[in-house]
Amino acid sequence: MQQADKxxxxxxxxxxxxxxxxxxxxxxxxxxxIDLDVPQAQTVSIIGPSGSGKSTLLRLLMTLDRxxxxxxxxxxxxxxxxxxxxxxxxxxxxxxxxxxSKVGMVFQHxxxxxxxxxxxxxxxxxxxxKGLSKAEAxxxxxxxxDLVGLGDKFNAFPAHLSGGQKQxxxxxxxxxxxxxxxxxxxxTSALDPELVGGILAILRDLANQRxxxxxxxxxxxxxxxxxxxxxLFFDQGRILEDGPPGQVLGNPREQRTRExxxxxxxx
Amino acid sequence: MxxxxxxxxxxxxxxxxxxxxTIEATLLGMALALIAxxxxxxxxxxxxxxxxxxxxxxxxxxxxxxxxxxxYFLFYVLPSFGVxxxxxxxxxxxxxxxxxxxxxxVYRAGIESIPRGQWEAAVxxxxxxxxxTFRVILPQAIPPVVPALGNYLVAMFKDTPLLSxxxxxxxxxxxxxxxxxxxxYIEPLTLVGAAFLIMSLxxxxxxxxxxxxxxxxxxx
Numbered sequence: 001m002q003q004a005d006k007x008x009x010x011x012x013x014x015x016x017x018x019x020x021x022x023x024x025x026x027x028x029x030x031x032x033x034i035d036l037d038v039p040q041a042q043t044v045s046i047i048g049p050s051g052s053g054k055s056t057l058l059r060l061l062m063t064l065d066r067x068x069x070x071x072x073x074x075x076x077x078x079x080x081x082x083x084x085x086x087x088x089x090x091x092x093x094x095x096x097x098x099x100x101s102k103v104g105m106v107f108q109h110x111x112x113x114x115x116x117x118x119x120x121x122x123x124x125x126x127x128x129x130k131g132l133s134k135a136e137a138x139x140x141x142x143x144x145x146d147l148v149g150l151g152d153k154f155n156a157f158p159a160h161l162s163g164g165q166k167q168x169x170x171x172x173x174x175x176x177x178x179x180x181x182x183x184x185x186x187x188t189s190a191l192d193p194e195l196v197g198g199i200l201a202i203l204r205d206l207a208n209q210r211x212x213x214x215x216x217x218x219x220x221x222x223x224x225x226x227x228x229x230x231x232l233f234f235d236q237g238r239i240l241e242d243g244p245p246g247q248v249l250g251n252p253r254e255q256r257t258r259e260x261x262x263x264x265x266x267x
Numbered sequence: 268m269x270x271x272x273x274x275x276x277x278x279x280x281x282x283x284x285x286x287x288x289t290i291e292a293t294l295l296g297m298a299l300a301l302i303a304x305x306x307x308x309x310x311x312x313x314x315x316x317x318x319x320x321x322x323x324x325x326x327x328x329x330x331x332x333x334x335x336x337x338x339y340f341l342f343y344v345l346p347s348f349g350v351x352x353x354x355x356x357x358x359x360x361x362x363x364x365x366x367x368x369x370x371x372x373v374y375r376a377g378i379e380s381i382p383r384g385q386w387e388a389a390v391x392x393x394x395x396x397x398x399x400t401f402r403v404i405l406p407q408a409i410p411p412v413v414p415a416l417g418n419y420l421v422a423m424f425k426d427t428p429l430l431s432x433x434x435x436x437x438x439x440x441x442x443x444x445x446x447x448x449x450x451x452y453i454e455p456l457t458l459v460g461a462a463f464l465i466m467s468l469x470x471x472x473x474x475x476x477x478x479x480x481x482x483x484x485x486x487x
Contacts, residue, residue: 062387062390062391063390064387064390064391097393097395100390100393101393103391104391104392105391107384107387107388107391109384111382111384111385111387111388112388113385113388113403113407114407115406115407124392124394124398124402124403125392125393125394128394128395128398128402129392129393129394129395129398173392174391174392177392177393
């Protein structure tokens, strides 16, 4: 996983493409022109100071926010627009839902459904979105809960799980929808330090399978260095640095990146 | 001694038949209020303004006009549109619609208390609106507002004497009839007050029990 061999960017192998994407909240410019191509099955770590727009990028890809300007493509399909006689027109709900089905997300604060067991949390969307039968969905839920090491917690409610266990359920819940692209938004930031390693190990296994494209916003520099193909450094709404982990983290070109790495590694 | 025990005792069967009507009006009215209130609350949140604006208007209009006026309106105006209902059915409709407006505000508060992350998780899982509303949001939003809804149940119960204005033979109306026949009001009216007091206390205790059973889930 050390080398960052970028495959030739032919149209079909690009999982995520952004062109001049801006996002503004009121007067606040959060993203100021993002251009990015992420090939399929690549694992990308996104680092940078808080407020630099990392999470906003993931939220735009998950359609939790809408870009103020620019174009987002998921596997070659525009997210918010459809082509109509050579012109881009705003897409309807159907289109957005169909493109969104390729993307999954795990949140910093888990966002589990507190009134459902672990198994029901994972099975809900497969039943209601994918149309699986209850039995099939429960079987799938148990499979993914097993995968994240919660084989003995199928019936536990979120209130009875530790932070690390909750995050495992959240990962299983996202995986059960079998997305092509997975977004991880600071998923270890709300965890006690001793629980972080287990979650990162799951991420590492997923990255090694090379089946999903993974975008990981993280403060875990060791993880970014060892387990990703590529690291993006965000600063003030722009991608300031983009390259293999060895280069971005080991020998950054920009002064700003060096300062950031210095601060986080000293801490 | 003004109080006549024998007369009070003789009044009881008549008042009991009135109490039956009172309870019937309360329970059916509340069922209507709970369902219509939820529909109003959801309609008001809709992004489709042809749905949300009328819902908001109805809620504000009903809350800003007296129940007695609404009761009279339904009773005297609906028949001129060809809608004829029994006085009791009209009364239940009026109570139900009136309290639906208040219940819708309670539901709305419950829905708005759900953290944004729950909606975002639903989007990330591509759940549709229906599943998000009925499987994710409402099961969390309703249990904490059950006491508030219950208080409206008690309030509605205490508003049922207004139905006497449209000839419904509920408790107060029966007491008035008894009084007009015998010119003795103190016994029937006192008994009506006592019945309301007892029923309200029982209902309040019931709501507290329900509240304990529905203790909201600890935050995840």
